[in-house]
Amino acid sequence: MNEFLDLLVYIVPALAVIGLGGWAGVAAQKKRSARPTQGDAGKEATDSSDISIDDDPAVPAAGDVPATPAVEVPEAVTSRFTRLRSRLAASGSPLGARLLSVLSKDHLSEGDWDELEETLLMADLGAGPTSELIEALRTQVRVHAIKDAAQVKELLRTELVKLVDPSLDRSLKIDRQGEGGELPAVVMVVGVNGTGKTTTLGKLTRVLVADGRSVLLGAADTFRAAAADQLETWGARVGVATVRSDRDGADPASVAFDAAKSAKEQDVDVLLVDTAGRLQNKTGLMDELGKIARVVTKEAPISEVLLVLDATTGQNGLNQARVFAQVAGVTGIVLTKLDGTAKGGIVVAVQRELGVPVKLIGLGEGPDDLAPFDAEQFVAGILGD
Template sequence: MDTNSVIYLVIGLMALVLAIIVAALIIRAARKKGSRPDATGISTQSQDMPPVDSAEGTRSSTATGTVTSGSPESASPQMTVPAIPQVQTPESATSRLIRLRARLSKSANPLGKALFTILSKNHLTNSDWEDVEDTLLLADVGADASSRLVDQLKSDVRIQGETEPNTVREMLKTRLLAIVDAGMDRRLCAELSETQVPNDQKPSVIIMVGVNGTGKTTTAGKLARFFVAEGRTVMMAAADTFRAAAADQLETWGNRVGVRVVRSDKDGADPASVAFEAAHTAKEQGSDVLIVDTAGRLQNKANLMQELGKIRRVIEKTAKVDEVLLVLDATTGQNGMAQAKVFADAIGITGIVLTKLDGSARGGIVISVQQELGVPVKLVGLGEGPDDLTVFDPATFVDGILAVN
C-alpha cells in the first residue's frame, strides 16, 4: 500500500470516529431535553414546568399563553392545548326570584314590627298616627311620602269606619303598594325577546354608575350572570381604570361564566377608550349585551359629568346606550340621595339597583329614591351570593318590609 493510500485510510477512519462521537452527543442531548417517566409511568414535562393550579387542575404558562389541561396522569407528553375555564351555570331568573321571595317572607323587618305594634291598637289616636309617620321616616320612606301615606291611611280608616287592626294593616299594605308604584315598567331593554330586538340594534348597552363602595363592580358581574342564565351573550367593559383592582375584579366575575372583559393593560388609561373598544368589539361579535363598569369618583360634579358624558358619547358612535343603572347601597338611606342626584344630573339614569337591601331596616329608600329621581328601582341585591341579584318585585318587597314573623 503506497503512502497516499495510507493517508486516505487514516483520514476516513478519523471522519467515521468523529461522526460516531457527534451522533452520540446529539442522542444524549435529546434524551436530557426529552420527557422522563413519573411514578405512574406517564410522561410529563421535566423542564421549567409552571405549578399546577390545584383548584382548576390546569398548568398555566404566562410565556406562551397556553396551558396543559388536566392532570399529569391524563396528559400526553409535551402537549399544550388552549385553556378551558371552569364555567359556572348561573341560577335562572325564575329560580332566584322564588328563592329570594322566600327569604324576604321569612325575615322579620323592624319596620313591620313597629307598624304592627302601633296598628294593633283598637283605637288609633293622633299620637299613634304620629308614631306611624315617625316609623316610616326612620325607614327612609321620606318626609313627603310618609306624610302623604299617613294622611291617606287616616282618611281610609275614617271613611270606611274600620278600627279592626288586621283590616287597617291591609289598608297600609295597599297604600304602600300604590306608592311603590307597581305599574312602573321595570324591565331592562336587554330582557326583551330576540324578536323584539333586531340584530342591527345589538348589543343592548348598560352603563353602571355609582360611587365606590356601593358594590357597583360586583353588581356588574352579577348582572352578567343574570343575562347568561337567560341565554344572552354578554361582554363587559372595565372602564373604571382608576381603581387598580376594578378590572381584575370584573375579569374574575367574567371568567366564572365565560364572559369576555375588555380592559386596558395600563392603570389610569382613558375610560372612554376602553368603552369605545368594547362597544366596537361587542358589535362586531354580535353580543346581545354590553355591560360597562365606570369609576365612582366624586371629586366634583363637573369632573364626573365630563367623564361619564364622554363615555356615553363614544359608545353611541357604535351602539345605542339603552340603560344607565345607578347602584345605591340601601344601608346608606337618605345619605345616598345627594350622590344619586349628582349621577342623575351627570349622565341621566334609567333605573336603580339597590344593593344590601336584605340587611337594611331602611327599605323605604325604594320609595323615596323613586320619587326623588323619577325612575324605577329595577334590580335589588338581597345577599352576598353570586346569584343574589334579582328583578325588583313591588308586591314581594311590600310583603317583606311588613313581615313580623
C-alpha cells in the same frame, strides 16, 4: 327585550317569589344566540395597544388547570327564591312589624300616629310620601272604623303598593338595537364608590348568560386597580370575556370605546360597561361619565344607564341620585344591600325624586343575589309575609 320584567306578571304568582320570575321569564324566550363567542372575541384587535380582551376567560392560568371546566351554571330560579325572599323579609320586617303593631291598637292616639310617622321617616320613605301615607291611613281607619289587625295590614299593603307604584315600566332594556338588530344593547352602571356596581354587573352577567344571551364586559373602571380583575373574574365564571386595559389609570372612555367596538364586531347581544365609583360633587369625574357615554354611542346607543345606590345610605343616596340623573341620564336604579337594612322606603323616595324606576335589587353578596324589582312582592317582603 322589554318583556324582561313584564313576564313577572305571568310567572311570579306561581312562584310567589320577589320578582325572580323575571329571570325565568327571560329564559323562556327564544334567543338570538346561545353563548358568547369567546374565542372570536379574543381574536378581535382593539385600537389601543394596552387594551385587551381575555380571549378565553374560562381557562385558568397555565399550571393551574383543573380537570373539570371552570364555567359555572348560575343558580336555578327555584332554589334561590326562598333564600332571597326571606332576606328581604328579614331586612324589612322591623318596619312592617312596627307599623302593624301600632296600627293594630284599638284606638290610635296622636302619639301612635307620631310613632308611625317616625317609623316611616326612619325607613327613608321621605317626608312627602310619609305624610301622604299617614293621611290616607288616618282617613281610612276613621271612616271605616277599622280595628281588625288583618284589615289594617291590608290597608297598609294597599297604600304602600300605591306609593311604590306598580305602574312603572321596570323592564331592562337589553334587546339588540338597530333596524335589523345589528347592534348590541349597551348597559352602563354608574354611582359613587363601593355601592356595588361591579358586583351588580357580575350578577347581571350571570342572569343574561343563563338566559342564553351573548355578553361582553367592558372594564371602564380604570381607577381602582382591582376593579378590572374583579369584573374579569365574574365574567370568567360564566365564560364571558372582558375588554380591559392592562395599564392602571388608562382612559376609561378609551376602554369603553374599544369594548363597544368589540361588542359590535363580535355581534354580542349585550355589552355591560362598568365605570369607576365617583363622588357626585367632583365635576371632572362626572364629566368623564359624559365622555364615556359619548364615545360608546359612536358604536352603539346606550340602552340603559343604571345608577347603583346603596340602600343603607339614606338621604345621602338621594343627593347622589339627583346629580347622577342630571349628568348621566339615568334610566333605572339598582338598589343594593337591601339585605340587612330596614330602609326599604328609599325605593319610594328615589323614584319620586328622579322619576326613574327601581329596576333591580341586590339582596346579598352571593353571585345570584340579584332580583328584578316588583312592587307587590317588595311590599309583601317589607310586611314580613
